[in-house]
Amino acid sequence: MALPSGQRISLLRLFNRIIKNDIRCCSGRAPVRKCLSKMSLYPPTKQKGEFSNCKSQSLFLYNDIxxxxxxxxxxxxxxxxxxxxxxxxxxxxxxxxxxxxxxxxxxxxxxxxxxxxxxxxxxxxxxxxxxxxxxxxxxxxxxxxxxxxxxxxxxxxxxxxxxxxxxxxxxxxxxxxxxxxxxxxxxxxxxxxxxxxxxxxxxxxxxxxxxxxxxxxxxxxxxxxxxxxxxxxxxxxxxxxxxxxxxxxxxxxxxxxxxxxxxxxxxxxxxxxxxxxxxxxxxxxxxxxxxxxxxxxxxxxxxxxxxxxxxxxxxxxxxxxxxxxxxxxxxxxxxxxxxxxxxxSTDKYIRWPTLLAPYQVCIIPQMQGYASEEFLEISNDLYDRLSGLPNLKNEVVIDDRITMTVGKRIYQADTQGYPNIVVVGSKTLKEPRMYEIKTPKISSDSEYLTLDQLIDRLSIIETI
Amino acid sequence: MALPSGQRISLLRLFNRIIKNDIRCCSGRAPVRKCLSKMSLYPPTKQKGEFSNCKSQSLFLYNDIxxxxxxxxxxxxxxxxxxxxxxxxxxxxxxxxxxxxxxxxxxxxxxxxxxxxxxxxxxxxxxxxxxxxxxxxxxxxxxxxxxxxxxxxxxxxxxxxxxxxxxxxxxxxxxxxxxxxxxxxxxxxxxxxxxxxxxxxxxxxxxxxxxxxxxxxxxxxxxxxxxxxxxxxxxxxxxxxxxxxxxxxxxxxxxxxxxxxxxxxxxxxxxxxxxxxxxxxxxxxxxxxxxxxxxxxxxxxxxxxxxxxxxxxxxxxxxxxxxxxxxxxxxxxxxxxxxxxxxxSTDKYIRWPTLLAPYQVCIIPQMQGYASEEFLEISNDLYDRLSGLPNLKNEVVIDDRITMTVGKRIYQADTQGYPNIVVVGSKTLKEPRMYEIKTPKISSDSEYLTLDQLIDRLSIIETI
Structure with missing residues (x-):
């Protein structure tokens, strides 16, 4: 059912108001729909690392590998x-x-x-x-x-x-x-x-x-x-x-x-x-x-x-x-x-052989203030769209951990080494919707792409 | 390069005549092209089985599982x-x-x-x-x-x-x-x-x-x-x-x-x-x-x-x-x-949960007489065509063991439990080309299908 986007969002707000009273929401997890690749499902570890002169060992222990x-x-x-x-x-x-x-x-x-x-x-x-x-x-x-x-x-x-x-x-x-x-x-x-x-x-x-x-x-x-x-x-x-x-x-x-x-x-x-x-x-x-x-x-x-x-x-x-x-x-x-x-890798950032990165794409919705649910909804749509590409099936994850700031999540995505980090932030709310993409292995700068440009970019990634 | 089929076959014969003088052909393996799922690559075992009152144990040992x-x-x-x-x-x-x-x-x-x-x-x-x-x-x-x-x-x-x-x-x-x-x-x-x-x-x-x-x-x-x-x-x-x-x-x-x-x-x-x-x-x-x-x-x-x-x-x-x-x-x-x-299963025939069959489709080319290479060529084309279906990627095997009669290979495919056995035989050479398909779990009879019918039938199989 494709509703005009204004209408969709009000329906969504209604839905969220309903679900907030639902016992499942007590779990505190953001009410993501079908998407099952989400960071909130991962066990929350508290790794201190072991003493080591070996960079990769430290990186693996600090980054939940x-x-x-x-x-x-x-x-x-x-x-x-x-x-x-x-x-x-x-x-x-x-x-x-x-x-x-x-x-x-x-x-x-x-x-x-x-x-x-x-x-x-x-x-x-x-x-x-x-x-x-x-x-x-x-x-x-x-x-x-x-x-x-x-x-x-x-x-x-x-x-x-x-x-x-x-x-x-x-x-x-x-x-x-x-x-x-x-x-x-x-x-x-x-x-x-x-x-x-x-x-x-x-x-x-x-x-x-x-x-x-x-x-x-x-x-x-x-x-x-x-x-x-x-x-x-x-x-x-x-x-x-x-x-x-x-x-x-x-x-x-x-x-x-x-x-x-x-x-x-x-x-x-x-x-x-x-x-x-x-x-x-x-x-x-x-x-x-x-x-x-x-x-x-x-x-x-x-x-x-x-x-x-x-x-x-x-x-x-x-x-x-x-x-x-x-x-x-x-x-x-x-x-x-x-x-x-x-x-x-560098001392701080995991850099995987690209084919081996645990996910090729990490979507990070901004989660603060009145628009949190909109960010999450757009992220879910993006997740569906990208996961539907033949090369990206099971290659996309949303970092929906609502208790962490967007900055902290971006930093962690960078240290964990996802080749493509897509931030759904304020520029994604306004028309024309722009998605911020970071490709840490290539550049430390962000680019802003439209949905079509983003899909063009990501649909040619080789995966295994 | 799509040549008229007559021309293709003469080129193929030429190719086969060349390859027969090649050292690789000394291995005695049929010169199959790209296809890598072929029975001749499997280790040839000589299983006698162990004494057992357990049907599945005997079936697994006799059938190279x-x-x-x-x-x-x-x-x-x-x-x-x-x-x-x-x-x-x-x-x-x-x-x-x-x-x-x-x-x-x-x-x-x-x-x-x-x-x-x-x-x-x-x-x-x-x-x-x-x-x-x-x-x-x-x-x-x-x-x-x-x-x-x-x-x-x-x-x-x-x-x-x-x-x-x-x-x-x-x-x-x-x-x-x-x-x-x-x-x-x-x-x-x-x-x-x-x-x-x-x-x-x-x-x-x-x-x-x-x-x-x-x-x-x-x-x-x-x-x-x-x-x-x-x-x-x-x-x-x-x-x-x-x-x-x-x-x-x-x-x-x-x-x-x-x-x-x-x-x-x-x-x-x-x-x-x-x-x-x-x-x-x-x-x-x-x-x-x-x-x-x-x-x-x-x-x-x-x-x-x-x-x-x-x-x-x-x-x-x-x-x-x-x-x-x-x-x-x-x-x-x-x-x-x-x-x-x-x-x-029955005492003689492995019947897998369909999703678990090692291959969903086993193609068996007849291998006798002057037309052997044509049977093999048609089988390879069929292999390419079927493996190209999204659900059948890596689900098709050719039984190219040229030293075994077609009857023996069909019998073994049946005992090993492939859900679909396609025989490329004399009816596949004549126009309209008909492929013999056996679906042992459903019927012991064969059906004869055109290529389009065969593809329709096999493209809807669920695979994992």
């Missing part, structure tokens, strides 16, 4: 979980774009599997027993479990390779000294992917394809990253690359060559060169530059290290039984979430 | 995980429709929290220690953790209640005798929700609203359920309802009254009446009927049982400090997934 639980474990508050779920969807999309299939494996893994690969004595394993005294670990990674499962598929026809399986699940690591919230926690979200190929050539093609996809993911996240040669360590294999986000708080030391682009983790570099502080590029002999990085991804070409233990064979076109060649590929999902914010 | 890991733990294969993720989205949608906010809490919980509520000695708790010898359990439920967190928010303004927080995460239970795959496992997906209200009246309003939402969820899943009074057991509180799916393999005994509709778990009924096999309804005194059910949801009004232990207060309008009234609400997500299939 995380809430501390115990050493190395955090609760994701609603905004934090929204960002995490977006990152998960982005990774799903890119993994499935190269034909990978998503599965989910249990967290508990039988000790016997880890004993077969000789990894049971890894000190970071959390171990436990069930009531039958059987031993398990909580998986920090799943090479053993997946290889054991695939071995039970029987001999795989060569036509069905490569197999690329991945999961995005909670992993566990008994860190002696958890640090920097999600950057080094004891429970974390990881995307782990396992591939099975016919031979070294195709396995390395698969390896390149997945590394390319990792690059694409970091590019979509607007993150400056370095792909460097990595050590194979406990995972094993003969070829490995790390994806590092350059950052002062990074725990990895990496060397990169500005001449030829080659990069390497310090672990692969001659300790004598490192000590002398004079590292030359193994490819072009130029001097390499030292920096710190946060490791956010890792690719390993495993060869037959695991397939030979668990007997994963394929049947060749001549019906020979041949060991599959494996690779494994990790992305630290929760670590990327925080590391991305670490490298993009 | 689950793969056994160890007692009480299963791997979700790609189709199973797709169904689980749909159920998760459905629950998210309904929870957020009533203003609940999604969070995520760690799996490991400090022993000290469970000791405070006296629940540390629960025999089903998995317990473990970290390297500092600190004790934890793996959470089977999170009352302790969330109440402890919310207590740290400080005194909550009454205007901000109710608070409704939920998560959908892996829970752990050390079952002595795991049974029936996901129905009684040791790791499972649960939606657990916790609410905080001002007083008993509002807490019971919240309780009713959430029970209504549970009913709505089961209705959307087409599941016949019974809501019965339940015992409060280890969780505590004074009021509780269970949501039960009637089934012969259900482990719960429930009594329901056909007169007044009241129902109750046997645990609440006088054992003497139970023994005499003559139970009368506590409401209307009619005779009650006995049946078995699978418990899939549970609501508890907790009062101040937990808030008083952890000191969760709100500030009233007169600034008094008053304990919040809590409720907790569980949905066995992975259990619903399997129990839904248990009650809807």
């Amino acid at each position: 995380l809430f501390p639980c115990h050493s190395g474990a955090y609760n994701y508050l609603p905004l934090g979980l929204r960002a995490l779920e977006k990152l998960t969807r982005l990774i799903d999309e890119e993994m499935q774009n190269i034909g990978a299939q998503k599965i989910a494996m249990p967290s508990m893994i039988k000790a016997s599997l880890w004993k077969r690969t000789g990894r049971w004595d890894t000190p970071e394993l959390f171990k436990l027993k069930d009531r039958h005294s059987k031993e398990y670990c909580l998986g920090p990674t799943h090479e053993e479990l997946i290889t054991d499962m695939v071995s039970q598929f029987g001999m795989i026809p060569y036509k069905r390779l490569p197999i690329m399986l991945y999961q995005i699940t909670t992993k566990f690591r008994d860190e002696m000294h958890p640090k920097y919230a999600l950057l080094r926690g004891r429970e974390f979200q990881m995307k782990d992917m396992y591939t099975f190929d016919t031979d070294e050539v195709t396995a390395k093609e698969t390896y390149e394809r997945i590394c390319d996809t990792y690059c694409k993911i970091f590019n979509r996240l607007e993150l400056n990253f370095k792909k460097v040669a990595g050590a194979t360590g406990n995972i094993g294999g003969t070829l490995s690359h790390e994806f590092q986000l350059p950052s002062d708080i990074g725990e990895d030391t990496i060397y990169t060559c500005n001449q030829c682009g080659f990069g390497s983790n310090v672990e692969l570099i001659d300790p004598i060169e490192v000590e002398s502080n004079n590292v030359s590029c193994p490819k072009c002999k130029s001097e390499m530059e030292k920096s710190s990085g946060i490791e956010v991804g890792h690719a390993f070409y495993l060869g037959t290290k695991y397939s030979s233990v668990f007997n994963v064979y394929y049947g060749s076109r001549y019906n020979e039984k041949i060991l599959t060649e494996m690779g494994c590929y990790g992305l630290g999902v929760s670590r990327i979430l925080q590391a991305g914010v670490e490298v993009l | 689950l793969f056994p890991c160890h007692s009480g733990a299963y791997n979700y294969l790609p189709l199973g995980l797709r169904a689980l993720e749909k159920l998760t989205r459905l629950i998210d949608e309904e929870m957020q429709n009533i203003g609940a906010q999604k969070i995520a809490m760690p799996s490991m919980i400090k022993a000290s929290l469970w000791k405070r509520t006296g629940r540390w000695d629960t025999p089903e708790l998995f317990k473990l220690k970290d390297r500092h010898s600190k004790e934890y359990c793996l959470g089977p439920t999170h009352e302790e953790l969330i109440t402890d967190m919310v207590s740290q928010f400080g005194m909550i303004p009454y205007k901000r209640l109710p608070i409704m927080l939920y998560q959908i995460t892996t829970k752990f239970r050390d079952e002595m005798h795991p049974k029936y795959a996901l129905l009684r496992g040791r790791e499972f997906q649960m939606k657990d929700m916790y609410t905080f209200d001002t007083d008993e009246v509002t807490a019971k309003e919240t309780y009713e609203r959430i029970c209504d939402t549970y009913c709505k969820i089961f209705n959307r899943l087409e599941l016949n359920f019974k809501k019965v009074a339940g015992a409060t057991g280890n969780i505590g509180g004074t009021l509780s309802h269970e949501f039960q799916l009637p089934s012969d393999i259900g482990e719960d005994t429930i009594y329901t009254c056909n007169q007044c509709g009241f129902g109750s778990n046997v645990e609440l009924i006088d054992p003497i009446e139970v023994e005499s096999n003559n139970v009368s309804c506590p409401k209307c005194k009619s005779e009650m009927e006995k049946s078995s059910g699978i418990e899939v949801g549970h609501a508890f009004y907790l009062g101040t049982k937990y808030s008083s232990v952890f000191n969760v207060y709100y500030g009233s309008r007169y600034n008094e400090k008053i304990l919040t009234e809590m409720g907790c609400y569980g949905l066995g997500v992975s259990r619903i997934l399997q129990a839904g299939v248990e009650v809807l």
Whole structure:
């Protein structure tokens, strides 16, 4: 029912007068209609933060993204979980774009599997027993479990390779000294992917394809990253690359060559060169530059290290039984979430990789004086209009916390890092109605747009 | 580029002749273009099933939904995980429709929290220690953790209640005798929700609203359920309802009254009446009927049982400090997934709650003889066309496994339970092009439709 706007507003006032006598209004929440994305529904926290030298940790704790639980474990508050779920969807999309299939494996893994690969004595394993005294670990990674499962598929026809399986699940690591919230926690979200190929050539093609996809993911996240040669360590294999986000708080030391682009983790570099502080590029002999990085991804070409233990064979076109060649590929999902914010933010303001912002648009109605209900009504109309755009479904929130001043709400929206903040204020009441929009990542100034201009601007935002 | 169809097909043949010499074709996969939802990408399993009296367990194991890991733990294969993720989205949608906010809490919980509520000695708790010898359990439920967190928010303004927080995460239970795959496992997906209200009246309003939402969820899943009074057991509180799916393999005994509709778990009924096999309804005194059910949801009004232990207060309008009234609400997500299939399926054929089918449409191209490539090309066009419908994005799969006969693929699509199976066969080659569609849940007969009719039919399917 579209009434002339004057008439609508008087009906609205009448409605509000009625609803004020309604028991629901005792809750003190502004009587918003259908809109369910509103800040007043969020738990009101009183975060003091933890002492930390890590900007993103402080920002996450002060801005209702995380809430501390115990050493190395955090609760994701609603905004934090929204960002995490977006990152998960982005990774799903890119993994499935190269034909990978998503599965989910249990967290508990039988000790016997880890004993077969000789990894049971890894000190970071959390171990436990069930009531039958059987031993398990909580998986920090799943090479053993997946290889054991695939071995039970029987001999795989060569036509069905490569197999690329991945999961995005909670992993566990008994860190002696958890640090920097999600950057080094004891429970974390990881995307782990396992591939099975016919031979070294195709396995390395698969390896390149997945590394390319990792690059694409970091590019979509607007993150400056370095792909460097990595050590194979406990995972094993003969070829490995790390994806590092350059950052002062990074725990990895990496060397990169500005001449030829080659990069390497310090672990692969001659300790004598490192000590002398004079590292030359193994490819072009130029001097390499030292920096710190946060490791956010890792690719390993495993060869037959695991397939030979668990007997994963394929049947060749001549019906020979041949060991599959494996690779494994990790992305630290929760670590990327925080590391991305670490490298993009200022000390005071969260700046998300734009695609990951918990909401793309935050509408802030002025809430003071006689016109409060009008501001709220216009905000609700705007919410409906914007949420109806195909790209903004579930991407708009109204900050309807009537006890906070508009200035305080704008400040918080800015620190929480919404890419677009729309203020419904006095200029929105007069004809022509103008909406104030702030795009903090681009400019600290506001612009005033008409509804059509606002919709044009926001309808082209990419969302995930 | 739209070419006349004759010309398109000759170009295609040329293209296929070229691609056959390409190394990628050595993989033996049909050279499908953009389409990434194709059965040939799935891991080829050789499932033999486990011995079970449980239909859904056998169906899940024979049809590549689950793969056994160890007692009480299963791997979700790609189709199973797709169904689980749909159920998760459905629950998210309904929870957020009533203003609940999604969070995520760690799996490991400090022993000290469970000791405070006296629940540390629960025999089903998995317990473990970290390297500092600190004790934890793996959470089977999170009352302790969330109440402890919310207590740290400080005194909550009454205007901000109710608070409704939920998560959908892996829970752990050390079952002595795991049974029936996901129905009684040791790791499972649960939606657990916790609410905080001002007083008993509002807490019971919240309780009713959430029970209504549970009913709505089961209705959307087409599941016949019974809501019965339940015992409060280890969780505590004074009021509780269970949501039960009637089934012969259900482990719960429930009594329901056909007169007044009241129902109750046997645990609440006088054992003497139970023994005499003559139970009368506590409401209307009619005779009650006995049946078995699978418990899939549970609501508890907790009062101040937990808030008083952890000191969760709100500030009233007169600034008094008053304990919040809590409720907790569980949905066995992975259990619903399997129990839904248990009650809807036949011995041979999976019948999903329609919204949860891994794909809504399975396209099966005939693959024999000279016209194979034409069948495949038409299938790909159809895939593009259907996937382009707003409701069918990511809901269409092509079964391109060229080594399987079309009959075998149709049979498998039927046993795996796709609601719509479209066969591209000889009638699709001739003008007017007719597509064979099977909707197994409705009829065992096929219908033949034109492309426009097919699109009309499929564009109105509800998806999640």
